[in-house]
Amino acid sequence: MDEALKIFQALSDSTRLAVFQCIRGCGGETAYDTETGCCDATEPGAVALCDVKCQVPCSPSTLTHHLNVLRDAGIIETDRRGRQVYVQINGAALAKVASFLVNTK
Amino acid sequence: MDEALKIFQALSDSTRLAVFQCIRGCGGETAYDTETGCCDATEPGAVALCDVKCQVPCSPSTLTHHLNVLRDAGIIETDRRGRQVYVQINGAALAKVASFLVNTK
């Protein structure tokens, strides 16, 4: 399945996997960091890019690049709200690949 | 998890994914091809490299390279029997990554 290949490629870079994990973990309800002021997710399951950047050390352009790869693979979805772009995980795509992995034969 | 990263890297190449699928599909009971004589798996769940090579078009050295990557990632296991090396899938490793993918938060 070609869809699975794209997802594997998207998750095959350490920085990109960190971004992925950040979006997943930070999108929850309790992930606010009072020290840095980062990760002030306004709703469950969505994070602003600027908050991701706080936790994954890379330049803005690199982050944009990685997000494009993740989005093209169908792993995440983005929508802009005012100045910020919010990101969230597409669970369905992940579930499909997970079943592909486990599926015998 | 660093283990997951390695597995994603291993499956992020189209040729390697083809090898993976070949081992999985061909390792079954009924995959013998009377035309080419390929894929004469002697036991369920194991395939000889020469049979994989029949189905995935690449040079022997390339195949060896890909198998090393897959083995280092823990996806497959190999053992030599006489002239041939047999390969089989390590289901446990795949199951672990599958649950990593689905796992929310």
Added chain:
DNA sequence: CAAATAATTCGACAATCATCAAACTATTCG
């Protein structure tokens, strides 16, 4: 032992790709 089959090792080469800086667009706010 010699020949044949199966697989590995080694180098080299081409292509892909992650990264960044700089310049730019988009949006809010004073």
Added chain:
DNA sequence: CGAATAGTTTGATGATTGTCGAATTATTTG
């Protein structure tokens, strides 16, 4: 409007990596 914040676009560059051919090792068999 002008300043500030948030992201994107566009090269360029350095590193990684997939591929192969040639030489080599391992094993069986005549």
